[in-house]
Amino acid sequence: MALKKRGGAVTDEMGDEAGGDRQFVTALSRGLDILRCFEPTDGPLGNADLAQRCGLPKATVSRLTYTLAKLGYLDYLPDSGKYRMGVAVLGLGYACLGGLKIRETAQPYLQALADHAGDGVLTALAGRDDLSMVYIACARAPGMVSLQQDVGSRLSLGRSSIGRAYLAALDQPTRAPLMERLRQRAGDEFWPMVERGILRSAEEIRARGFCLNVGEWVQGVNSVAVPLRPTQPGQPPLAFNCGGPSYLLTPERLERELGPRLVELANRVALVGRAV
Incomplete structure (x- = not known):
């Protein structure tokens, strides 16, 4: 999801959620955007890959992937410096299907x-x-x-x-x-x-x-x-x-x-x- 700067406020393609809705948590939205970047046919993705796909600055992506890895939603692969989906995401998916x-x-x-x-x-x-x-x-x-x-x-x-x-x-x-x-x-x-x-x-x-x-x-x-x-x-x-x-x-x-x-x-x- 590409972010756009309008009049000094950060907004996104979803509309005005990031700039006009006080209940909307932009950091959470961006973290979920990172997870959406992964496709079933993908191999591991690096921060540069993810930044290109979701339109966020690489520094922002680095903080998000670090946090997601700490929580188990991403697995960090030190040999390549890239990430793959973690088991925690699978748990969310099965919970969704069960409902x-x-x-x-x-x-x-x-x-x-x-x-x-x-x-x-x-x-x-x-x-x-x-x-x-x-x-x-x-x-x-x-x-x-x-x-x-x-x-x-x-x-x-x-x-x-x-x-x-x-x-x-x-x-x-x-x-x-x-x-x-x-x-x-x-x-x-x-x-x-x-x-x-x-x-x-x-x-x-x-x-x-x-x-x-x-x-x-x-x-x-x-x-x-x-x-x-x-x-x-x-x-x-x-x-x-x-x-x-x-x-x-x-x-x-x-x-x-x-x-x-x-x-x-x-x-x-x-x-x-x-x-x-």
Whole structure:
């Protein structure tokens, strides 16, 4: 998250939290930004790597990584002078998943749809973290070909079908600041294309309950997604998707077969979730 200096006050892309909200703890926010820099495919990262990724001064990053290592959220590797995720982060992740009972409800339905779709197609349930969607449940059918994603994998909020389905489920006051942050991240050159995709997906969901993404997130990968609105008080909005290589999941198959099945899946999970 890049920090910007406006009129002598430090603010960030989240808006005015750092400069205008007395309840907002900027140091905590920056520490969490450090943890968000690590991706599942990364090796250890040094302070310079982290400073570049999160847009903070290296001196600030050094203090944050030192503190996070002391608390067990990062492991320091003296041979390389770099850091990797610590076990304490895993404990937080499992605590989060344990509190999301909806994923237990969804898992058998996800597996049934994956088995129906066949040949390694991935089905998943995801929630939002910052400007990404994070898988909280996944299923795939056996096959030689499969997307290399699992629980914890991140997808673009603005460019993936599951992210666009999530945005479509939000009310306007909640969605508007996210759209502004996505605009800032995309930049003036790419934002019109990203915005068109988001608006088109919202219209598709209004019309038929699901939205398609044909190679817009990753070339050669097609997917369909459906929002899951909260079924219990305090539950965040979530979204489902079904994706795979374009030669396995053609637009015609997604539109005629898997999209309607995914809508049915979401309706069943919501019904069970409300009854739990």
